[in-house]
Amino acid sequence: QVQLVQSGAEVKKPGASVKVSCKASGYTFTSYGISWVRQAPGQGLEWMGWISAYNGNTNYAQKLQGRVTMTTDTSTSTAYMELRSLRSDDTAVYYCARSVGATGLADYWGQGTLVTVSS
């Protein structure tokens, strides 16, 4: 069965960076993309960006351009999301999701990783 298992919770200080991992199993990793979505406490879902696991092409949300980098390691079927220059309003649960083909439809989701930014 398709599974996406994310790394554990993180606590970071403002200005620091965080790197969240997402290990995929149960499907051919390079046949899909990975989208990253975050959810601030009590708020809705915010799309952060997408990466093709086939060729590494990316598309980032404009508000995060310059602070976010998404990568994949096809040898371990793992996707990574790094967010730099963290601010308090980056405190959120970060989700990875498998993205289907050209549509980017997110069909299976990881369990989420809580990132807390606090001094």
Added chain:
Amino acid sequence: EIVMTQSPATLSVSPGERATLSCRASQSVSSNLAWYQQKPGQAPRLLIYGASTRATGIPARFSGSGSGTEFTLTISSLQSEDFAVYYCQQYNNWPPALTFGGGTKVEIK
């Protein structure tokens, strides 16, 4: 950027009743519209894609309709496990750029 607007923000429904949730796109997304259910402390779960196709394992009481800019999610007879927040999402861009609505909370009346 395509903006997705959901209404109402909160819907109070009694168990066994029908629930109708709406989602509007600021421009046409064709049928590239999905619905997700999210319960507290859990990741979103895909319910509907292609505006009207149920995802694997989703009960028949969930149905989606619409195309272009107006979409509806209907839950025909609410069960206790259906009380949750529902999000619509468009995926009509290339390269992929997903946009979510603000969500509708379905609560027990």
